Amino acid sequence: MSIRGLKKKQPKTFKVKIITVDAEMEFSCEMKWKGKDLFDLVCRALGLRETWFFGLQYTIKGMCTWLKMDKKVLDQEIPKEDPISFHFLAKFYPEKVEEELLQEITQHLFFLQVKKQILDEEIYCSPEATVLLASYAVQAKYGDYDPNFHEPGFLAHDELLPKRVLRQYQLTAEMWEEKITAWYAEHRGIARDEAEMNYLKIAQDLEMYGVNYFPIAQNKNHTDLLLGVDAKGIHIYSINNRFSPNKSFEWSAIRNISYSEKELTIKPLDKKAEVFKFFSSQLKVNKLIFQLCIGNHDLFMRRRKVDSIEIQQMKAQAKEEKARKKMENQRLAREKQLREEAERAKEELERRLFQLEDEARQANEALLRSQEAAELLAEKAQIAEEEAKLLAQNAAEAEQERQRLEITALKTKEEKRLMEQKMREAELIAVKLVKESDRRAKEAEHLKQDLHEAREAERKAKQKLLDITRPNYPHVAKYPQYSPTDTREANFDKGSIKLDLKDIDLKRLSFEIERERLDYLEKSRKFEDRLKELKSEIHALKLEEKQSGLYS
DSSP states (O other), X not given: OOHHHHHHHSOOEEEEEEEOSSOEEEEEEETTOBHHHHHHHHHHHHTOOOGGGEEEEEEETTEEEEOOXXXXXXXXXXXXXXXXXXXXXXXXXXXXXXXXXXXXXXXXXXXXXXXXHHHTTSSXXXXXXXXXXXXXXXXXXXXXXXXXXXXXXTTTTOOOSOXXXXXXXOOOHHHHHHHHHHHHGGGTTOOHHHHHHHHHHHHTTSTTTTOEEEEEEETTTOOEEEEEEOSXXXXXXXXXXXXXXXXXXXXXXXXXXXXXXXXEEEEESSTTSOOEEEEOSOHHHHHHHHHHHHHHHHHHHHHTSOOOHHHHHHHHHHXXXXXXXXXXXXXHHHHHHHHHHHHHHHHHHHHHHHHHHHHHHHHHHHHHHHHHHHHHHXXXXXXXXXXXXXXXXXXXXXHHHHHHHHHHHHHHHHHHHHHHHHHHHHHHHHHXXXXXXXXHHHHHHHHHHHHHHHHHHHHHHHHHHXXXXXXXXHHHHHOGGGOHHHHHHHHHHHHHHHXXXXXXXXXXXXXXXXXXXXXXXXXXXXXXXXXHHHHHHHHHHHHHHHHHHHHO
């Protein structure tokens, strides 16, 4: 057979996307498949045997509709998209979840759907119940609470409470986590499937659990109402109260349900009772209500009949599976307990070992400290000995210094005495010099007086000589024969000799006086220099004496 012939015989397919509460799957479907073919394919992929609770839901023109099992998929009014999206959801709810939900996968799918409905506020739940349900959800997800592993903030990314509850109470995320963790810690030892079942057992007692609501109007006065369909029957609610129905029809009390266009009729089993009629907004709504009523009524009747062989087998398998899981859980619990005891014993041994190591370490540290202390004491003793030697040496040096200072002090005293004696001698010399200076001054005064007298005598002599020589000039003219010239010259020479002698004595005397005055000035200068040197030596001795006194 050719490849072209094989291609012609291959059936045409279309793609669908199945969306569960926690996953998505894609399948290729044949064009001729009915709704039941696709539904069975999905159930096989999930490993689901309790198929009667579920259905494939899609949305068309803003209305949620269930895929019909007996019609072709493409013949139904489905969205024109590729791939075609369907939601795999629970269509009917059990009356008692613990008795009717046999498979673990069935329980898990119901748990996820009911949890989502509570969080989306499709099912009302009190704040206290939401915290308890959240604790079971945490147990199912994380297992047993471990404070070492589940640190504060580990629920920060989990959606566990409805937004209505969070808005109602002014509590922080940390406070809500603390409340949930307090319940969560008490669920220790509960397996995941058991935690999910406990969640469903609490949820099935909520007023809005498993109820599908539809807006309706009564025929008489057209009052707006809500019609609710659930596993127990049909209920009529006021538009503002979905908790307490105004009227209820149990499935066992209903004889017939029918619809015509937008009108739907409920006939009670009691023929005398009033027939209830209502009107919906669309024919599709009546069809959907009728479909849900038939399915819930069939399940209601099936629960009250003897279980089929398939159900009995499933229950037996579920019972065996529960017993096996129970034994497995008990074994795991024992192993866990033994492991925990072993871990505690190990921790105790490790703690004891750590304590012994710590004690040994402390003992070693104490030994090292004692050795260090002994070495330190030895060093201190050696240092003390060296300090003692140094102190003895310092004492000897101090004694030598003391003796030297005593000698120095004695020398200083002797030098001071000598200096004082020199000062006294200098003072005596100064007095003598002063006296000598006065005497010399007096002598100089006498000499000056003598000089003055000599000069005065010289002046008078010169005057007399002039007086003597002045009248002799006329005689010279009258008596030339006597050679007066020679006579004058002789007389003048005598007077000049006398004057020259007298001048020589005066000059010599003046020279001697000047020489003595210069000698006196030189001696005075030397005496002043000597006095300055004595004062400097005395000042230096005084400073040395003060320093010696301070040092002592």
